[in-house]
Amino acid sequence: MSNYYKNYSRRRFLTHTSLGVAATLLPNWSGAMQGMAMLPQMPKRTASPTFKPDVEFELRCERGAVPILTGQQTRVFQYRAKLLKGPDNTLVTLPDSYLGPLIQLQRGQKVRIHLQNALPEASVTHWHGLHVPAEMDGHPVYAINPGESLVYEFEVLNRAGLHIYHPHPHEATATQVYYGLAGAIRVSDAEETALELPSGAYELPIVIQDRAFDADNQLAYGHGMHASMMGNYGDRILVNGRADYQLDVDSRAYRLRIMNGSNARIYKLGWDDGTPITVLGVDGGLLAAPEVKPYLMLAPGERLDVWADFSGRNPGTLLTLRSLAFSGALPSMGMMMNHSSLPLGSDFPIMTFKIARKIDDSPKLPKQLASLTPLTLNQCSNPNQPRPIAISEGHMAMLLNGHAYEYNNPLPTERIPVNTIQLMEIFHEHGGHGGMGMGRRHGSGGGRHGRMGMMMSMAHPIHLHGQQFQIISRSIEDADDAGYASVRDGFIESGLKDTVLVMPGETVRIIKPFQDFKGLFMYHCHNLEHEDMGMMREFLIE
Structure with missing residues (x-):
């Protein structure tokens, strides 16, 4: 191992050690760290003899060096891929980049991916935006150690769209992404192709x-x-x-x-x-x-x-x-x-x-794009009782529904019947107790948020694994807030989403399907530092 990567690992150890010291000194931080112990490690999945892939490739996580700034090359983590079966354009390398290749898939294809870990630490890859079985989603319990491999097999069920692949190991997602592990997935389908958009x-x-x-x-x-x-x-x-x-x-x-x-x-x-x-x-x-x-x-x-x-x-x-x-x-x-x-x-x-x-030939912007059937409250199993996703920021704590991450320990509101459509409400909650409100709406000392809550409140991009959802409403406590006024005209509320930015004081209602697959699916803040410090929970679909 090079001195650089030794120092990198040492810095991570020192950071985690400092968090441990903080946990002993600060009660709220100690509460936030509950459930952040080592996760169990699942058996390494191998190729199924009954799965017949249309596309198959190797995806290797490794160390490298690339030119980014003038002068010395920059040492990075990066994805490298090798096509084993499928169309020649499945993997497109971005020129002069540390980013992984653009993975191009088609709706309905069956895909097999051999993930290989050549990093100095454990890792696992999540297919951000893809609707796949729980064991294929890149949950941290499936992380593989250096020198190990893992096989993913799934059918592309998504409509056309751009998605992401990136690491999702326990407490190390932020650093691995920062050092270069990330790439894009482009899914196409017949409806998109028929529009003849620029290609x-x-x-x-x-x-x-x-x-x-x-x-x-x-x-x-x-x-x-x-x-x-x-x-x-x-x-x-x-x-x-x-x-x-x-x-x-x-x-x-x-x-x-x-x-x-x-x-x-x-x-x-x-x-x-x-x-x-x-x-x-x-x-x-x-x-x-x-x-x-x-x-x-x-x-x-x-x-x-x-x-x-x-x-x-x-x-x-x-x-x-x-x-x-x-x-x-x-x-x-x-x-x-x-x-x-x-x-x-x-x-x-x-x-x-x-x-x-200068050229004269250019396509025209279509007036209509996709055939989308909006989700409605009538389809929801809980139209009058939305499931809460309560954001709380306290002293040394970033929590969801009053809890830090705990493996396989869902709250009652996080247990969801399979093949249902659910109304959910994402909101900021501060009860004046370091953000331990357990997903209930209440106030302390200054409205629902409380004085400390208002001082700490910040924007959070909330990402829900599994199927995409539909935003049905946004509301803000202070309609005259200057900060919100500077962003409010930049939100797209139509279409399907898997990540939504929730500003301070804002409440966002969404309708989300939980179809096809049972198991544990994560939801978390996609501020990756927040995710790593425990701002993540799980839905148990059963």
Whole structure:
């Protein structure tokens, strides 16, 4: 093992040791750490002789070094893949990038993946957005040690959409993603193909991440209590694993498949010339019809499908995609402690498009996109009693439904009958007791949130594994809140989602199906530092 990776492992040990010291000194932190002990380890799944794959490939987690900044190469973790069976375009390598290959699948295909771990630590891979059986979902209990392998087998049940694959090991997701383990999955189907949307060279994956580097061009991860509580923020923006990203484009329409691959950073996407943004789809695929927004909010784990029309622009013209200014996502105390040169909510460029060639031929934006049948309250098993997902932030604690992560110990509201559709309500709850409200709505000292709760409240991207859900309503306690006003016009509430950004004081109601598969399915904050410190729970589908 190189000195770098020895130091990396030593830093993780010291970080966890410091958390252990905090647990002995701080009662709320001790409560938050309950259930965070070592998980059981499931037997390593091997290939089933009765499963006949249409697509089969090896996916290897390994160490590497890539050029990101000028000068010395940067040491990273990365996915490498080798196609064993299937269409030649199944695996598409992103040029000059540490990111894993773009995995291209079709609805209805049967897929077998041989995951191999060549890292210095345990890992497992989650297929973020895919509807797969519980044992194929990348639960931390299926993590494999260095030198081991694991076989995934599943049918692609999802409609067309862009999804993510990334590690999901217990208490180590944030660092493994930060050091490079991530990639995109593109699922296509007949309905999408028939629309003849921009494709090939005119369909561009855009993976946005923020990273910090030391003087030797090595990734610098922000260990410490502040990073755990607020999330880890870098001061360099990378697109597809590259800095200062610029693309040459023709003067025609493109399809941008945008993914937020950051650990914690939320983006407010907008064009530098004020052009409105046309949205084709979100996490779960195409919308019923295009929607136009002045800007778009994009939280970690979310995806956007954007129609970008450069028609009529002259060669040499530059158009920059920026993250525009916003506020209200972090508590005031967290903002004061944030000494980054690129604070959350600041205005900065993400990437630049340069018109390189003028052409006259360009596709037209379809007026209708996908056939979507909206989910309704009448379909829900609990139309008058939504299942709660209560967000609570207290002193050294980030919890869901009043509890930190506990393996296979669901609350009564987390036990769900299979093949049902459920109404769920995600909200911020602070009872003045460090966030131990057990999912009940109550207030203390200053309304439902309480004084400490209001001081600590921050935005959380909540991700639910399994099938995508539908947002049916958003409401905010303070409709005149300036922070919420700076983001509210950037939410897409139609279509299917698997991750939703919940701002401070906000309540989001969703309808989510729990069909086909029994077992344990996780839900958690996709601020990965929060996930690793225990802001994760499980649904038991039975």
